[in-house]
Amino acid sequence: MRHWTPKELKHSLEASEGPLMVDVREPWEHEICRIDGARLIPMGQIPALAGRLDPDQTIVVVCHHGVRSYQVAYYLERLGFRDVINLTGGIDAWAREVDRDMAVY
Helix, strand or coil: CEEECHHHHHHHHHHCCCCEEEECCCHHHHHHCCCCCCEECCHHHHHHHHHHCCCCCCEEEECCCCHHHHHHHHHHHHCCCCCEEEECCHHHHHHHHCCCCCCCC
């Protein structure tokens, strides 16, 4: 598993079509703030829905501070996903380093 800082993710999103972003927070968290283009799949739904994801696609997993996303990224790797990236510091770090207008909680 790789780890990206918010600035590395921003650069990747600007440089190309970008990776699939999977936001594993709860819907109420997603309502407060989100990174545009991220697909919401709450952590508890990952085991049931992981089969709908492409194991060959680059996937960046996002949560609030990077703990849940690390756990989900690790889980996806164990399922055979080849290129999984954890967003270090989560959406909170994104809001503080990339999008300072984003709500924080």
